[in-house]
Amino acid sequence: METRRKWLATAVGAQAAAATVTSLTHVPLHALLLLGPLLGAQRLSARVTAALGTVAVGLTLLDASPLTLRDLASPLNITAVSVWAVVTAYSRVRAERALDRMTRLADTVQEALARPLPDRVGHIGLAVHTRPADPHARIGGDVHDAVLTCAGPRVLLADVKGHGVQALRVAAAVLAAFRRTAATEPDPVRLARTLDEHLGPELGPEDFVTLLLVDFHPGEARIVNCGHPPPLRTGRRLHLLSPPRPSPPLGLHPAPCLQRVQLAHGQRLLLYTDGLTDARDADSIPFPLDSPRCHAALTAPDPHDALRCLTDLLHRHTGGTPLADDLTLLLAEPVPTALGRPRDAPPRPADRSWTL
Incomplete structure (x- = not known):
């Protein structure tokens, strides 16, 4: 006016x-x-x-x-x-x-696709930061979501190849398939295969989608990784949780397998897309995820502050240069309940295999 x-x-x-x-x-x-x-x-x-x-x-x-x-x-x-x-x-x-x-x-x-996640899903606290490569878009090729299943919280993080309308269309298909099946499919490996089947008609011969599915159970996280950057777990040091058997992304004949890792109270799990790993400084040096500064940032008392500290480190590393790819950071941590045991937690099994 x-x-x-x-x-x-x-x-x-x-x-x-x-x-x-x-x-x-x-x-x-x-x-x-x-x-x-x-x-x-x-x-x-x-x-x-x-x-x-x-x-x-x-x-x-x-x-x-x-x-x-x-x-x-x-x-x-x-x-x-x-x-x-x-x-x-x-x-x-x-x-x-x-x-x-x-x-x-x-x-x-875009608001329907990128609906904000709650700060808590079941016994897991969540903090999310997104930054599309296109400053005029609310979402790009990165998609994330979380649901509460009968077994506990389940989180999705996926990265669609490319940018623009085609990537947005595939991203919408990923979210639609996940929201339709995630709450009823108990096995994350079968869920990954189901998502691959649903995405088949949407993908071209050179298109693919990297995928992370994480199911949270008391004391552990169960991860399915299809061609995605491995999560980072905090503790006394940062631990990169590479999958035992790498799988191609969705659309490229994935072979998903289940990876079980410890996730105790006080530990956090950082899920991220390649907008973080592909960030470079003026000398083309990648962002140092294993640095003490990253450890200090990710262990800040509040998870939202932790992501702000991490993005500040990333901004200083790149010298303020806009990122060439979409960036999504999702930080998950077990949170205590009034009963002393996480909500929706099934009984602990007697035998348990760990990937340390």
Whole structure:
């Protein structure tokens, strides 16, 4: 609104200046009166532009009185240009309204896809930070979600190859398939295969989706990794949880397997996309995930503060250069309950295999 007022003031001022110069100097500068409707066509409504054109024609007729046939040329020219300006303003306003409707629709779709996660799902506390490579997008090729199953919390983090509309379409398919099946499929390995089957029709011959599925149980996390950067576990030191048998991403004939790792109270699990590992400084040195500063950041008392500290380190490492890829950071930690045992926790099994 403020911008349109400035444009209106500019257009009226230009017309007034042109009329003043013409009347005082008797120099025929009627063409300058077109500044009003021409400026109005760029930012103002068709009605205001028509008013500016009417004023321009009126000033021309007043200056030409008594009117002769020869004097009609200037008013007719100004009238023709004013009509063109009104049509232009009308078309522009319609296009702006259509764009505004499409933008609101796109925002609604993106909000549905990138709905914020709660700070807690079952006995797991969550903190999330996302930063699309496109500053005008709310989400990119990275997708994440969390559900509470009958066995406990389950978290998804996936990274779709590429950017733009195609990546967004595949990302929507990933989330739709996960939300449809995640709460009812008890086996994360079978869930990964199911997601691969659902995504098949959406993927081209060179498309793929890296995937992390994490099921949280009392004292442990069960991970399925299909071509995704391995999670990072905090403790006395940072531990990279590489899968025992690497699997290709979804869309490239994945072979998912289950990895079970300890996750005690006081430990955290960082899930991330390659926007973190691909970040480089001016000397093309990758971001040092195993540095003491990263350990200090990730062990900050509040998990949201921990992610802020980590992104600050990343910003300093890259020198403020925009990231070339989407970035998603998801920090999960077991949280105590009033009963002294995590909610929704099944009985602890007697035998347990660990990946340390």
